Amino acid sequence: MAKVKLIDVARFAGVSKSTASQFLNGRFDYMSKETQERIRAAVAELDYVPNPIARNLKATKTKTIGVVVRDITGFYSSRVIRGVDDYCKANSYNALIYNTDFDPETEAKSIEALYQLRVDGIIIASSGNNTQLISEYINKGMPIVHFQIENDGSEQNIILSDYKKAAFDATEYLINLGHKRICFVTQDFKNVNSRIERYQGYADALSKHDIPLDDNLVQRWDRETGFQTAPKDIIKSHAPTAFFTQHLPITVELLRGLNRANISVPDDVSLLGFDEVPMAEFFKVPITVVKQEPYSIGVEASKLLLNNIAKETNISHKILIPCSLEIRESCKAI
Amino acid sequence: MAKVKLIDVARFAGVSKSTASQFLNGRFDYMSKETQERIRAAVAELDYVPNPIARNLKATKTKTIGVVVRDITGFYSSRVIRGVDDYCKANSYNALIYNTDFDPETEAKSIEALYQLRVDGIIIASSGNNTQLISEYINKGMPIVHFQIENDGSEQNIILSDYKKAAFDATEYLINLGHKRICFVTQDFKNVNSRIERYQGYADALSKHDIPLDDNLVQRWDRETGFQTAPKDIIKSHAPTAFFTQHLPITVELLRGLNRANISVPDDVSLLGFDEVPMAEFFKVPITVVKQEPYSIGVEASKLLLNNIAKETNISHKILIPCSLEIRESCKAI
DNA sequence: TAAAGTTACTAAACCGGTTTAGTTGATTAA
DNA sequence: TTAATCAACTAAACCGGTTTAGTAACTTTA
Secondary structure, three states: OOOOOHHHHHHHHOOOHHHHHHHHOOOOOOOOHHHHHHHHHHHHHHOOOOOHHHHHHHHOOOOEEEEEEOOOOOHHHHHHHHHHHHHHHHOOOEEEEEEOOOOHHHHHHHHHHHHHOOOOEEEEOOOOOOHHHHHHHHHOOOOEEEEOOOOOOOOOOEEEEOHHHHHHHHHHHHHHOOOOOEEEEEEOOOOOHHHHHHHHHHHHHHHHOOOOOOHHHEEEEEOOOEEOOOHHHHHHHHOOOEEEEOOHHHHHHHHHHHHHOOOOOOOOOEEEEEOOOOOHHHEOOOOEEEEOOHHHHHHHHHHHHHHHHHHOOOOOOEEEEOOEEEOOOOOOOO | OOOOOHHHHHHHHOOOHHHHHHHHOOOOOOOOHHHHHHHHHHHHHHOOOOOHHHHHHHHOOOOEEEEEEOOOOOHHHHHHHHHHHHHHHHOOOEEEEEEOOOOHHHHHHHHHHHHHOOOOEEEEOOOOOOHHHHHHHHHOOOOEEEEOOOOOOOOOOEEEEOHHHHHHHHHHHHHHOOOOOEEEEEEOOOOOHHHHHHHHHHHHHHHHOOOOOOHHHEEEEEOOOEEOOOHHHHHHHHOOOEEEEOOHHHHHHHHHHHHHOOOOOOOOOEEEEEOOOOOHHHEOOOOEEEEOOHHHHHHHHHHHHHHHHHHOOOOOOEEEEOOEEEOOOOOOOO
16 A cells, blocks of 8 residues: 655655654754755655554554443443544544453453553453453553443542432432332442442432331342342332332333333333433333433543553542433322 | 563573564474474463564554444444444454544545554445545555445445335335325435435335325435425325335434324324334334344445455445344334 | 854664574485 | 485564664854
8 A cells, every 4th residue: 555655755855764754753953944845845745654553663652542341332332432432533542442242251351452452541341350350451551441330449540420429319309209119220239339329329318308218129130130020010019109220221121011011101100210211202201311421421531541641640530420310201299 | 561572582482583473473384392382481481462563564464444434323333333343353353433423524534544544444334525535545455345325336345235125125015004105205315326226115116006106205304404394294285194214313303293293103194214213112102114234234344344355356346235124013004 | 273062964773573585404315 | 425405493684663872064152
């Protein structure tokens, strides 16, 4: 393809490679105007495009970062990636995307692959099954920024939604509508802080309004097996007047369960979901949700990462991005 | 970060750089078993990771391709990218993603950026405003594969849904339900073959069933300005019994227009959309759609591209991926 | 007026690999 | 017995830039 190299430009302009290189890097310190002009002309004439690979070889910086997500196709992940990508492109960086498909092993392989590619840093939504591996890479000097999931309380660079406040506000919204028996549906905590914090927000709101916390109303849901108790049975046994789901797939499955059992939202039971639901406006009942800002999270994550790369620091930052309550029609006052 | 280099491995094993390099590239032709073993041990002991940048410098292949899409966040694009990415990763390639945000100038810049990065090839959903530029790059020897949009009939490598057949089948489905006045809503053709073919599929189906083609029932829609005539006015003036929309945003906006005017689907009018609608099952009326296979399109596109890169051929291939009709509840027999 | 700076360059080392063209000692064929 | 072949390596050139250490000519300062 492009075969014109620096030496050709230099020869054409009648200067040395070094001078041509200095010119191309904007260091005109000791260079006559004429020389500059001749090199500029040579570059234009020969249609010269520098080879970034050769450049990187010396620079050791690859101007590339890695992004490890669970599924690029998801509503949340794709928007995070867009934020990362926009910020990177604006700062002459490129982002390489790796899907883990929710598999910790694929996650480990992705991190290793990115290391071998010598990316300057990594942004990751980690499953939490590779903390050992990740700290090894951090110790080797690889800058890493987490997002979406906080797996434990250890110090790390991380960008998160303000889960606790969001869950608190959402729960309080339901309480203000008169709900007292609010069923909190979550994935198993498994030491994932991001999940525990939502629970705390929920518990705090109940406590503030003197509503006792009923453990029967804290339901667990699992990616593989789904609900442990079917929604209609939860209603039968524990009489919640509202569901507060903590994860889009939970919202979706709950909705399916309610539809199957002919339980109507919001007449029979209210529903408030964590995470925006695409196309909600066309739903039979448009769902009220806590909306995160994945694009902003992507931007902030890359801002932090590129900053750490540039400054070669790695002081742990935890940045919280506020959520907002998107009120639609799935919650009824009682 | 990793500072162990080939020369260190070579010294540790007591061989020359060349021998170590041969070993690492699996060329054991004239190398004793012991030597191999010593190098293997050295690599393990020193935890050596080859630098792909240095490697690429000589190889001239970057093992990277570029993907230019309009919005990585979209339902269709994100799935294409996932297909591309999976296929690339499986073949030791990496994909760099560039968003154009529907802007032809950003598209041009993306192509140039990818060229400068010396990607081995490009997969693109082009706006059609850069055909000149794209053929320049093709002439320079850059392998390019198109998808999603065929801008004119010129020879090129391209992967598309079988638009004509899909539109024919969908129209015939409506006709079999008794519809004779089917309003075809499309973006302005603007020499975009992919749009014209859908129209032809529609026209062919009408013709096969001896239904005259009424030009009033071919409506244009535009990304910036929306409908030229509001859906309710189209109904008032031309009495269609069904709408067949050619693009997800059109489906969405039509649905909004019908909702606003309190026109009920499918009781007052039927609706069939091109492109899958996320979360359709929860819609007030689940929409019947023509479903494309974006993941397969991504896989096929990268398969073709990597093949062309490897074989250094560039014979034009046009590959059609079949669509399927996803029948839900928005079309009523009359 | 000689030493010390400046200016405007260049030669050569370097980044970390791959590859080509040898080299050496042992074995085989003429 | 000597040339040819071969196995098992190595030295050095090369990929295309960046950077360091000079150098030569000219100007300034003590």
